[in-house]
Amino acid sequence: MKEFIEYILQFGNLNQQQLDLISKKATERVLHKDEYFSEAGKIAQEVGFILEGIIRVCYYNNKGEEITKYFIDENNLVVDLESFDNDICSNAYVQAITDCKMLVFSKKDWKDLLDIIIPWEAIVNKIISRALRQKIERRSPLVSEDATTRYLMFLKIYPNVVNRIPLSYIASYLGITQSSLSRIRKNIH
Incomplete structure (x- = not known):
């Protein structure tokens, strides 16, 4: 409370x-x-x-x-x-x-x-x-940016969320496929 x-x-x-x-x-x-x-x-x-x-x-x-x-x-x-x-x-x-x-x-x-x-x-x-x-x-x-930029912005907006939720939900939020998200994550990290 x-x-x-x-x-x-x-x-x-x-x-x-x-x-x-x-x-x-x-x-x-x-x-x-x-x-x-x-x-x-x-x-x-x-x-x-x-x-x-x-x-x-x-x-x-x-x-x-x-x-x-x-x-x-x-x-x-x-x-x-x-x-x-x-x-x-x-x-x-x-x-x-x-x-x-x-x-x-x-x-x-x-x-x-x-x-x-x-x-x-x-x-x-x-x-x-x-x-x-x-x-x-x-x-x-998020709407006008490319997928990588959208993902990086997502990390800024939701810093406490990314490692606690399924990638499928993040991909859905970003408007991309899960395989695209996996590629983006691999290229960034």
């Missing part, structure tokens, strides 16, 4: 009573490797915070190929925001790549916090806007 409290306090101030209430609403959960936190075709019902582990967000394109959109590692929130906020079916899967230890808030508890703790909404909005900025920064440069 300490990690989550430190994380949210970067975005605004809360008093001890407010922090205690937030702590009471969180449940700790282990999400095992390959389990889903939320799934396409369902409405996201929870917000998570990763204490340990890595999660990926992926979808299937019209050819049925699995595409990894991005990775989320320790000390970050996990939620399919559009689905969660608007009660609409998600178009993505949020899946544990490693065993993950998380704090989880149900939709009801998250909404209760928004109603009860006045500064909570401003804090959440700052967290969301930072996450969206990161997502754009992490994604846009």
Whole structure:
């Protein structure tokens, strides 16, 4: 819980009573490797915070190929925001790549916090806007670069992830085949 409290306090101030209430609403959960936190075709019902582990967000394109959109590692929130906020079916899967230890808030508890703790909404909005900025920064440069440059950028963006996840997911994220990724890695190292 300490990690989550430190994380949210970067975005605004809360008093001890407010922090205690937030702590009471969180449940700790282990999400095992390959389990889903939320799934396409369902409405996201929870917000998570990763204490340990890595999660990926992926979808299937019209050819049925699995595409990894991005990775989320320790000390970050996990939620399919559009689905969660608007009660609409998600178009993505949020899946544990490693065993993950998380704090989880149900939709009801998250909404209760928004109603009860006045500064909570401003804090959440700052967290969301930072996450969206990161997502754009992490994604846009990858599109126009060649595969080797994309891989080198991936290493910069996700330094704590590369040796902990399957190469197939990295290749999918970079939009290249696994054999291309193996060649690139061999040429670099």
